[in-house]
Amino acid sequence: MTTLIFFLPFLLLFVVLAVWAERKVSALVQDRMGPMEVGKWGLLQTVADLLKLLQKEDIVPAAADRRLFLAAPVVIFVAVFAGFAVLPLTNGWAGSSSELGVFYLLAIVSLDVIGILMAGWGSNSKYSLYGALRSVAQIISYEVPLALSILCVVVLSGTLNLQAISFQQGIWVNDVLGSEAERIWLFGLPALGLEVTEVGGILSWNVLRMPLFFVVWLIFFIASLAESNRAPFDLPEAESEIIGGYHTEYSGFRWSLVFLAEYGMMLLVAFLGAILFWGSWNTPLPNLGPLRLAEWTSGAPGTLGGHLWGGFWLLAKVLFTIFLQMWVRWTYPRLRVDQLMSLCWKYLTPAALVLLLLTGVWRLLG
Amino acid sequence: MVQFLFYAFAALTLAAALVILFTRNLLYAAFSLIFCFLGVAAIYVLSGADFLGVTQIVIYVGGVLILLIFGVMLTNRISAGPVLTGLHNQFLGYALPLGLLVLLLGTLGQLALPDWALRAEATGGLVQQSTVAPIGLQLMTQYILAFELAGLLLLLALIGSALLASPASEQGPATPLAPSPGAPSSTQPGTPS
Numbered sequence: 291m292t293t294l295i296f297f298l299p300f301l302l303l304f305v306v307l308a309v310w311a312e313r314k315v316s317a318l319v320q321d322r323m324g325p326m327e328v329g330k331w332g333l334l335q336t337v338a339d340l341l342k343l344l345q346k347e348d349i350v351p352a353a354a355d356r357r358l359f360l361a362a363p364v365v366i367f368v369a370v371f372a373g374f375a376v377l378p379l380t381n382g383w384a385g386s387s388s389e390l391g392v393f394y395l396l397a398i399v400s401l402d403v404i405g406i407l408m409a410g411w412g413s414n415s416k417y418s419l420y421g422a423l424r425s426v427a428q429i430i431s432y433e434v435p436l437a438l439s440i441l442c443v444v445v446l447s448g449t450l451n452l453q454a455i456s457f458q459q460g461i462w463v464n465d466v467l468g469s470e471a472e473r474i475w476l477f478g479l480p481a482l483g484l485e486v487t488e489v490g491g492i493l494s495w496n497v498l499r500m501p502l503f504f505v506v507w508l509i510f511f512i513a514s515l516a517e518s519n520r521a522p523f524d525l526p527e528a529e530s531e532i533i534g535g536y537h538t539e540y541s542g543f544r545w546s547l548v549f550l551a552e553y554g555m556m557l558l559v560a561f562l563g564a565i566l567f568w569g570s571w572n573t574p575l576p577n578l579g580p581l582r583l584a585e586w587t588s589g590a591p592g593t594l595g596g597h598l599w600g601g602f603w604l605l606a607k608v609l610f611t612i613f614l615q616m617w618v619r620w621t622y623p624r625l626r627v628d629q630l631m632s633l634c635w636k637y638l639t640p641a642a643l644v645l646l647l648l649t650g651v652w653r654l655l656g
Numbered sequence: 657m658v659q660f661l662f663y664a665f666a667a668l669t670l671a672a673a674l675v676i677l678f679t680r681n682l683l684y685a686a687f688s689l690i691f692c693f694l695g696v697a698a699i700y701v702l703s704g705a706d707f708l709g710v711t712q713i714v715i716y717v718g719g720v721l722i723l724l725i726f727g728v729m730l731t732n733r734i735s736a737g738p739v740l741t742g743l744h745n746q747f748l749g750y751a752l753p754l755g756l757l758v759l760l761l762g763t764l765g766q767l768a769l770p771d772w773a774l775r776a777e778a779t780g781g782l783v784q785q786s787t788v789a790p791i792g793l794q795l796m797t798q799y800i801l802a803f804e805l806a807g808l809l810l811l812l813a814l815i816g817s818a819l820l821a822s823p824a825s826e827q828g829p830a831t832p833l834a835p836s837p838g839a840p841s842s843t844q845p846g847t848p849s
Contacts, residue, residue, distance in 0.1 A: 390710050423730075
């Protein structure tokens with residue numbers, strides 16, 4: 291459980307930097323400079339914004355349902371932050387070692403919806419209510435492809451424990467306490483006769499253990515964008531239609547809590563994607579003959595090297611995913627509501643079901 | 657520690673239940689039902705039924721309750737003020753719980769309070785083990801029929817709700833609510849007015 295000590299300050303620091311990065315990425319995409327005035331390259335812009343935000347008055351609209359309105363941001367943030375409890379950070383630092391890791395995470399993600407509904411109803415404003423309804427419809431719908439894509443990984447791994455899933459994707463696979471000796475085959479097929487247990491690196495990542503997992507990851511990524519209300523799925527807060535969606539009426543610190551939860555959600559799904567598909571804290575470099583690249587770039591579990599390398603690789607993957615999320619946001623236009631639903635129910639869900647079947651077959655072959 | 661946590665979560669569950677009982681605001685009742693369910697889930701986890709606990713959150717909090725709140729929000733005009741419940745059938749309403757209480761009072765004395773919680777220190781090892789693997793194996797072997805039948809039932813419900821909500825259906829009320837996952841059309845902005 292000690293990962294909490296890392297995640298709370300990390301989340302706060304991340305949000306400050308991510309807002310800055312978001313502006314810079316959008317500037318890059320739109321061929322402009324972005325914030326340049328405050329600090330070097332505008333680095334302190336978000337800090338200045340934050341100072342302004344914290345000084346603002348905490349306004350509760352007169353017609354709002356006071357209790358629900360005040361409680362909602364806290365519920366949203368707590369729900370998102372509770373998800374971080376099960377994330378492993380390095381090969382020696384696992385967070386909650388619950389056997390139910392992924393399942394718990396899915397449950398927690400749906401708790402977020404309750405806070406959004408509270409905010410939307412409590413604000414007593416049509417924009418907030420529409421935003422909340424859209425948000426909840428979207429999150430509930432996209433939970434189906436999200437859960438199915440996660441289920442594909444669970445079928446292949448045979449465990450719900452995120453740390454166990456991480457160990458399976460690298461050279462330390464047999465260092466897990468109490469597990470049987472396991473061998474990793476190239477593409478998950480023993481029939482090929484190429485064992486990569488000692489080679490490690492990218493060859494033992496889930497995304498290569500089942501070649502179709504790249505498609506599964508795409509489904510996961512699209513669904514995770516919708517889960518975190520990011521463009522092109524930002525209908526719940528579509529500025530041009532419903533002002534700010536469910537957080538229209540919030541100001542000051544409570545608004546920043548909602549904002550914090552949104553970026554926390556991005557971070558959470560980025561962590562989940564990296565852990566499930568992209569090798570978690572394992573190095574991408576394989577051992578090639580005498581070149582022990584995998585061993586040089588990852589430390590044994592429990593050692594200082596293990597912590598540093600593991601943390602580095604996982605955070606690098608996660609931050610790259612965040613960059614992808616921003617890139618997508620500033621590149622694609624927003625979907626219409628009917629397009630949103632038909633994408634989810636007519637394309638992503640059936641595709642995820644077929645992939646789940648194929649993963650099951652692959653698991654039987656392997 | 658486990659005992660303390662048990663009493664804390666039991667208190668949370670009971671307090672939430674009391675709020676449901678005494679509030680007349682339907683939304684408050686629905687939101688405190690969430691805390692009630694979360695408390696029950698925590699008690700499941702403390703009893704060693706970790707899978708059941710998380711399933712409770714997924715199904716009741718993540719599914720049933722959200723649809724419930726969704727339904728309340730769609731059925732009422734937003735500016736109409738809080739949605740209040742009235743008091744009906746007061747005689748039966750008091751008589752039934754009182755009868756139940758009398759029945760339960762007889763057994764309450766015999767019930768050793770949370771037995772497993774008192775023995776939690778001794779059975780700590782047992783509680784530590786996850787129930788995921790045994791549940792999975794049992795569901796796929798001994799209880800396969802019940803499992804498949806439940807799946808069939810859910811599938812029927814899904815198809816039924818999709819059929820009811822489809823605008824083209826000739827018979828049956830084309831209800832604009834039906835906030836079931838099988839009815840994506842209900843989320844279009846035109847409908848919830």
